[in-house]
Amino acid sequence: MSTPATRNTAAAKPAASGRPRMPLADRVHDRLKADIFDFRLMPGDRLSENEIAARVGASRTPVREALFRLQREGYVETPAGGGWQVRRFDFARFDELYEVRVVIESAAVRRLCARAERPAALAELEAVWQVPTARRTTDSTRAWHLDEQFHAGLVAAAGNDEMARMHRDVTERIRVIRRLDFTVSARIAATYDEHAAILAALADRRAAAAQRLLAAHIEASRREVRKITLEGLYEARAALADTPA
Structure with missing residues (x-):
């Protein structure tokens, strides 16, 4: 059974190129942010954790972490009906x-x-x-x-x-x-x-x-x-x- 320490060590393990790999949640965050900046995701677009997870080949946990970070930064929001959407321009x-x-x-x-x-x-x-x-x-x-x-x-x-x-x-x-x-x-x-x-x-x-x-x-x-x-x-x-x- 892995401990938090061993999990962190595994996450920081260098890639084959010798450079440390970016944590998965960070990679999802950066990809979604780039999609927002280039308007592949538009203001008001709904976001599905399951769809994003399938698209990036990840579980919902790093996807959710990435979305919460984007929410703190002001790029996504949680509408009244639940779920996620790209924040509309204010x-x-x-x-x-x-x-x-x-x-x-x-x-x-x-x-x-x-x-x-x-x-x-x-x-x-x-x-x-x-x-x-x-x-x-x-x-x-x-x-x-x-x-x-x-x-x-x-x-x-x-x-x-x-x-x-x-x-x-x-x-x-x-x-x-x-x-x-x-x-x-x-x-x-x-x-x-x-x-x-x-x-x-x-x-x-x-x-x-x-x-x-x-x-x-x-x-x-x-x-x-x-x-x-x-x-x-x-x-x-x-x-x-x-x-x-």
């Missing part, structure tokens, strides 16, 4: 999180402009965003990741670990809605222009201008995702399905 909640994001990033910009030495991270961001049109990505998934790295990079470069931690939490909670902003090609192009302008203001230590540009940039993103309808979500899913892996 735009009032997203608006509040966007406001928090503006406060944190504006404070980071102010700190960046006040620093005696220019952080090397800003030069790295300029190398990504202040580029000719021909060098810009048009891939929505790539643009989404780069955008997250831009905003996280600004906050991290400000040098306040608690501010960065709070920003990571807000980013996680609005990630699924921000994903939509990059299913529209015009928004990818606008993001390059807006990021480049913010970086130019930071390079000149024009804190007020950088804060104004940053707030306008975030507001433009918020307004864009506010326009999304259920039909738009299906179109976004189709666009992502056509994107090369």
Whole structure:
């Protein structure tokens, strides 16, 4: 009979490649989360523990663990009738999180402009965003990741670990809605222009201008995702399905 210690040892046993295998509940969690982000699972879709277990080749226990974790993160919910479903978009909640994001990033910009030495991270961001049109990505998934790295990079470069931690939490909670902003090609192009302008203001230590540009940039993103309808979500899913892996 196995003990908790021996079970934990077995769970941590390296795979054939020599790398530790990710716990099954974590793998199920990551797979479901990816399905939500890429809209293979849509807001309001019902989820069956049995169906998920059969699809991933697992028992219901790790599936349930994964679903409870997704519930804590705000991606799934338990409707009145029981069971599970993908959480519907709550735009009032997203608006509040966007406001928090503006406060944190504006404070980071102010700190960046006040620093005696220019952080090397800003030069790295300029190398990504202040580029000719021909060098810009048009891939929505790539643009989404780069955008997250831009905003996280600004906050991290400000040098306040608690501010960065709070920003990571807000980013996680609005990630699924921000994903939509990059299913529209015009928004990818606008993001390059807006990021480049913010970086130019930071390079000149024009804190007020950088804060104004940053707030306008975030507001433009918020307004864009506010326009999304259920039909738009299906179109976004189709666009992502056509994107090369």
